Amino acid sequence: MKILVCIKQVPDSAQIRVHPVTNTIMRQGVPTIINPYDLFSLEEALKIRDKFGGEVTVLTMGPPMASEALRKALAIGADRAILLTDRSFAGSDTLATTYALSQAIRKIEKVYGDQDIVFAGKQTIDGDTAQVGPGVAKRLNILQLTYVSKIESCDPEKREIILERRAEGGVQVLKTKLPCLITMLEGSNEVRRGTIDDSLRAARAQIVTWSAKDAEIADLTKCGLKGSPTIVKKVFAPTPRTDRAKLIEPGKTAGDTAEAMIGAIFARSASLEEDMTKLASGF
Amino acid sequence: MSEAPAPQPASRAAAKKELPEHFRGYKHVWVFIEQERGEVHPVSWELLGAGRKLADKLGVQLCGAVFGAPGEATRAAVAEAFRHGADVAYLVEDPILADYRNESYSKALTQLVNAHKPEILLLGATTLGRDLAGSVATTLLTGLTADCTELAVDADGSLAATRPTFGGSLLCTIYTLNYRPQMATVRPRQMPMPPRDAARVGQVIPFKADLNEDEIITKILKFIPDRDSTKSNLAFADVVVAGGLGLQSAENFQLVRNLASVLGAEFGGSRPLVQKGWIGSDRQIGQTGKTIRPKLYIAAGISGAIQHRVGVEGADMILAINTDKNAPIFDFAHLGVVTDAIRLLPALTEAFRKRLSPHNRDRLAG
Amino acid sequence: MIEEKFDAIVIGAGMAGNAAAYTMASRGLKVLQLERGEYPGSKNVQGGILYADMLEKIIPNFREEAPLERHLVEQRFWMMTDRSHTGLQYRSDDFNEESPNRYTIIRSQFDRWFNKEAQAKGTIVIAETTVTQLVSDAYGKVIGVATDRRGGTIFADVVVIAEGVNGLLGSRAGLRETPKADHVALAVKEMHFLPRETIDARFNLHGDEGVVIEAAGTISKGMTGMGFIYTNKESISVGMGCLVSDFAGTTETPYGLLEAFKKHPSVAPLLEGSEVKEYAAHLIPEGGYKTIPELFGDGWVVVGDAAQLNNAIHREGSNLAMTSGRFAGEAIFQLKTRREPMTKQNLALYKKLLDESFVMKDLKKYKDMPALLHTQAKNYFLAYPKLMSNAMENFLRVDGTPKIDKEKASIRAFVKERNWTGLFGDAVRLARAWR
Ligand SMILES: Cc1cc2nc3c(=O)[nH]c(=O)nc-3n(C[C@H](O)[C@H](O)[C@H](O)COP(=O)(O)OP(=O)(O)OC[C@H]3O[C@@H](n4cnc5c(N)ncnc54)[C@H](O)[C@@H]3O)c2cc1C
Numbered sequence A: 001m002k003i004l005v006c007i008k009q010v011p012d013s014a015q016i017r018v019h020p021v022t023n024t025i026m027r028q029g030v031p032t033i034i035n036p037y038d039l040f041s042l043e044e045a046l047k048i049r050d051k052f053g054g055e056v057t058v059l060t061m062g063p064p065m066a067s068e069a070l071r072k073a074l075a076i077g078a079d080r081a082i083l084l085t086d087r088s089f090a091g092s093d094t095l096a097t098t099y100a101l102s103q104a105i106r107k108i109e110k111v112y113g114d115q116d117i118v119f120a121g122k123q124t125i126d127g128d129t130a131q132v133g134p135g136v137a138k139r140l141n142i143l144q145l146t147y148v149s150k151i152e153s154c155d156p157e158k159r160e161i162i163l164e165r166r167a168e169g170g171v172q173v174l175k176t177k178l179p180c181l182i183t184m185l186e187g188s189n190e191v192r193r194g195t196i197d198d199s200l201r202a203a204r205a206q207i208v209t210w211s212a213k214d215a216e217i218a219d220l221t222k223c224g225l226k227g228s229p230t231i232v233k234k235v236f237a238p239t240p241r242t243d244r245a246k247l248i249e250p251g252k253t254a255g256d257t258a259e260a261m262i263g264a265i266f267a268r269s270a271s272l273e274e275d276m277t278k279l280a281s282g283f
Numbered sequence B: 001m002s003e004a005p006a007p008q009p010a011s012r013a014a015a016k017k018e019l020p021e022h023f024r025g026y027k028h029v030w031v032f033i034e035q036e037r038g039e040v041h042p043v044s045w046e047l048l049g050a051g052r053k054l055a056d057k058l059g060v061q062l063c064g065a066v067f068g069a070p071g072e073a074t075r076a077a078v079a080e081a082f083r084h085g086a087d088v089a090y091l092v093e094d095p096i097l098a099d100y101r102n103e104s105y106s107k108a109l110t111q112l113v114n115a116h117k118p119e120i121l122l123l124g125a126t127t128l129g130r131d132l133a134g135s136v137a138t139t140l141l142t143g144l145t146a147d148c149t150e151l152a153v154d155a156d157g158s159l160a161a162t163r164p165t166f167g168g169s170l171l172c173t174i175y176t177l178n179y180r181p182q183m184a185t186v187r188p189r190q191m192p193m194p195p196r197d198a199a200r201v202g203q204v205i206p207f208k209a210d211l212n213e214d215e216i217i218t219k220i221l222k223f224i225p226d227r228d229s230t231k232s233n234l235a236f237a238d239v240v241v242a243g244g245l246g247l248q249s250a251e252n253f254q255l256v257r258n259l260a261s262v263l264g265a266e267f268g269g270s271r272p273l274v275q276k277g278w279i280g281s282d283r284q285i286g287q288t289g290k291t292i293r294p295k296l297y298i299a300a301g302i303s304g305a306i307q308h309r310v311g312v313e314g315a316d317m318i319l320a321i322n323t324d325k326n327a328p329i330f331d332f333a334h335l336g337v338v339t340d341a342i343r344l345l346p347a348l349t350e351a352f353r354k355r356l357s358p359h360n361r362d363r364l365a366g
Numbered sequence C: 001m002i003e004e005k006f007d008a009i010v011i012g013a014g015m016a017g018n019a020a021a022y023t024m025a026s027r028g029l030k031v032l033q034l035e036r037g038e039y040p041g042s043k044n045v046q047g048g049i050l051y052a053d054m055l056e057k058i059i060p061n062f063r064e065e066a067p068l069e070r071h072l073v074e075q076r077f078w079m080m081t082d083r084s085h086t087g088l089q090y091r092s093d094d095f096n097e098e099s100p101n102r103y104t105i106i107r108s109q110f111d112r113w114f115n116k117e118a119q120a121k122g123t124i125v126i127a128e129t130t131v132t133q134l135v136s137d138a139y140g141k142v143i144g145v146a147t148d149r150r151g152g153t154i155f156a157d158v159v160v161i162a163e164g165v166n167g168l169l170g171s172r173a174g175l176r177e178t179p180k181a182d183h184v185a186l187a188v189k190e191m192h193f194l195p196r197e198t199i200d201a202r203f204n205l206h207g208d209e210g211v212v213i214e215a216a217g218t219i220s221k222g223m224t225g226m227g228f229i230y231t232n233k234e235s236i237s238v239g240m241g242c243l244v245s246d247f248a249g250t251t252e253t254p255y256g257l258l259e260a261f262k263k264h265p266s267v268a269p270l271l272e273g274s275e276v277k278e279y280a281a282h283l284i285p286e287g288g289y290k291t292i293p294e295l296f297g298d299g300w301v302v303v304g305d306a307a308q309l310n311n312a313i314h315r316e317g318s319n320l321a322m323t324s325g326r327f328a329g330e331a332i333f334q335l336k337t338r339r340e341p342m343t344k345q346n347l348a349l350y351k352k353l354l355d356e357s358f359v360m361k362d363l364k365k366y367k368d369m370p371a372l373l374h375t376q377a378k379n380y381f382l383a384y385p386k387l388m389s390n391a392m393e394n395f396l397r398v399d400g401t402p403k404i405d406k407e408k409a410s411i412r413a414f415v416k417e418r419n420w421t422g423l424f425g426d427a428v429r430l431a432r433a434w435r
């Protein structure tokens, strides 16, 4: 089985800071990580490879430093890493991103053979759109299975795959054909730590780096800013509310405080008492 | 977004509206009415509420796109769409659409859009909506803005879609100026539920999608519905009690459960509690958890980080209990008490138990 | 099972480990470096002064690339009471030189850069990997390491232990004792973010100029400890460190002391309006010369904080770490080129290089200081600052009392607090330790 995993390097958002004066993101020194959701997809890809043999290729589009994320993916156990990087990709929205990624995947298929499954993360923690996976599937014209919680079986001979997909009111059990694009639900597996061998291999690996030209992306008007239908006009900080909470003075005992609180709640909204009384008695 | 959407290059913000000729006929505001197994997801009604405002401002119609198997449930969804504000319902009935599958739904929706040309298309940011929106927008080669917290129409009639970025630390406003339809998704409970007018009716426009089961590769073997007992109903609860790291231990979190149980409320918590395993992930409130809009939200030992805040700001009343008078939660709570939640919660539970007893109910009724 | 064998394995990617790895790799040795943090620097804490000299000896042109914050033009020492400070301030335009001598740095960024340089020279670095054990042969010679990843032992001719102060490997392998509570200080530190212009204005700075404030006195509540304030480009590092043993039997917490320090009337205005990000705690070895363990053995050397090579008095650590790392690397390189085995006897060369350098000379000079400060903590950190403050206040307040009486009153106060012999003894002891 040949499996491709799209990963993205994202700032570790726990450590992002917004400049208090200029409202811009202060990226200096903010560490980057592999988008956490992508790891569940990577793990699932490795599991399939371990079972059926084959190879796992990781692909990312991003600045040169995104190669760090690829190296990490190699250390976890991926076989090959490809970095798609080019000035002309700057400012891509999801539509332009899916164009570049899908073109690169076509090129990967030319060089390394057809891919049976493409994995993407459920969503990223920075863009947070969950659009790139479905978009890539559409552009490659392959089947799309998002929010997959479990891959029940996979038959490379019959080119058939059975899996569970999270839907709003329950879980769908679906049977479909390869090739397809899958995004895994978080927590659907336990991401492995690579071995020492993997780490050594990753530290020494050559990351294949492709420009738009290398990836045979001919139509640059579909890339970057030019290829992005969405336009970000304004970035701003949420407006602080001017009225702070009305503070209730704590009483002598916790009981007094509780009484004062209930008083304050129902003073603010009289109708709430009736609603809550009903709710409390199980209406 | 590949290059994370930081402060944008000037060229991008300066882009001009030059709507190509073939898009000029795109009109009306559409909401995709999401139905699964005969039940409409409430987010669809919330979207009709938001869509109504946009349509009125633009002076166009509000339309619902209702998909499903032929039958009662689908017709009922149409009727409900009118009651929640739709003027027109596009009805796409087909046995193939009985269950959601990306192939059939994205084909049908793409066909419908190409035939009837909406200028704005809104979907819920649910697993279904996100799956569908991403495919359709890519097929139509148009812009799609995810998880919007605010939708507005500019003076020139463009959709201004505002969404959080960078883990909620910033907001950005996004336009799709030169392509149609302008697509956006909105998370459940982000927009208020519009009033329901039982007498309201509208125009039904049937649409026959070109679908063929033999061409659809993915087959549904089974649907395992969630067992209701374990599923939290957090997003739709009227009263929610939540705890944060300030409770200091999983044992103390029981105090939150106790209060919730006396109130008949749902309970939830901040993200660190999920990470620590004190509560399940379906109980997480906030940007990466559930958005809630209860009548009363009680937050005990929660600092009120921006990612938490965006999930609770729609509550009618927020009551915060925190030992730190400078905790950010007091910036957006309505009522606050600076005290130890671990000591207060049992007393509060007891006081509520007395106050809300059936005896009192009789008093209220009489 | 890893087939290949490295010339050297370096454990840790802090200052000492990076210096050792860089030194060896740039001379052509095959070096593997293991770091338990998510990336080199991710776990490292430092108030943040870099001494240029010692880095120059390793990477002469480091100023062109390294992530440096500000070069220091001013140093302040504050002796603090609860409401005042008596200060000594030295500022000189001479520090605005071509190649400044001291810089503030942010360790997480700096270590990352330093490690990248070592990688560029050929060091293979594996992060997120904790060395769990030194592996020895039947004769007790260290021949490699085991880690928390699957895949068995990795072999090398020599292992450089650069695991920092609270590293467990050395003590677990019986190479050194676990640092005692009165030989390590616990430092807590916060980063306060402010716009650059605000920092410039508050500290009277231009361009990349920076200031350091070191403070002692009642802020440590009678314990052996110090507060510090360092200016970075867009942030201020504020911290407080005290001997770990001193906390025993008190209700004080390191964080509580830092909170009080930040609220001190002399400090609060400097931090006002800042946004606090990053809270960190870290140990600093403070035992000095007398606590230095065995530095080398069959197949191993130990460098940096792991070797207690830290000058608490001058708040120097990273320079000793870098220098010891460099000497270890040089010694190993020399042995390698002479094709000599990494025996204990041969590795003594590392100790010889250290002994001949400022490292051991400085540490010897201050060898009595840690113990002295510790036993006399009450006087040095509580009594004297108060007396000093009272004397200053007496001197400055104009209230009609003749100056001569004021002076007498001040001296009387000193003597009352600490009788003549005590005072004399303190002075002599301090002078001796310093010499
Ligand atoms: C990308 C991203 C997404 C995120 N998504 C979410 C999300 O969806 N939801 C979410 O909640 N968080 C989210 N977070 C995490 C968020 O940033 C905060 O870290 C988190 O909300 C803090 O949780 P907390 O308030 O429980 O803990 P803390 O911030 O540690 O606050 C604890 C509070 O309890 C108070 N306290 C302590 N003791 C007591 C006591 N005895 N009685 C009363 N008060 C006491 C303290 O004063 C403090 O204010 C996200 C973060 C990132 C980076």
Ligand SMILES: Cc1cc2nc3c(=O)[nH]c(=O)nc-3n(C[C@H](O)[C@H](O)[C@H](O)COP(=O)(O)OP(=O)(O)OC[C@H]3O[C@@H](n4cnc5c(N)ncnc54)[C@H](O)[C@@H]3O)c2cc1C
Pocket (backbone or CB within 6 Å): C011, C012, C013, C014, C015, C016, C017, C018, C034, C035, C036, C037, C040, C041, C043, C044, C045, C046, C047, C048, C049, C050, C051, C129, C130, C131, C132, C162, C163, C164, C165, C167, C168, C169, C187, C188, C189, C239, C282, C283, C284, C303, C304, C305, C306, C310, C315, C316, C317, C318, C319, C321
């Ligand atoms: C608050 C504070 C302020 C300071 N201020 C200054 C100052 O201004 N100037 C100055 O010169 N010095 C200062 N120091 C001291 C200085 O930081 C240290 O002396 C220096 O960092 C020591 O370097 P090191 O490489 O020996 O140890 P460290 O920098 O601690 O590095 C050890 C590394 O080894 C890794 N490691 C540990 N165990 C393992 C294992 N088993 N497997 C793999 N990896 C492992 C750790 O993750 C770490 O990266 C300060 C220290 C503190 C705490």
Ligand SMILES: Nc1ncnc2c1ncn2[C@@H]1O[C@H](COP(=O)(O)O)[C@@H](O)[C@H]1O
Pocket (backbone or CB within 6 Å): A006, A007, A008, A035, A037, A038, A059, A060, A061, A062, A094, A097, A101, A119, A120, A121, A122, A123, A124, A125, A127, A128, A129, A130, A131, A132, A133, B001, B002, B003
């Ligand atoms: N620049 C990129 N390079 C590779 N994969 C990406 C990129 N951007 C997004 N993806 C993939 O698409 C998923 C969803 O991203 P998003 O739509 O941004 O939430 C991610 O989890 C990745 O798997």
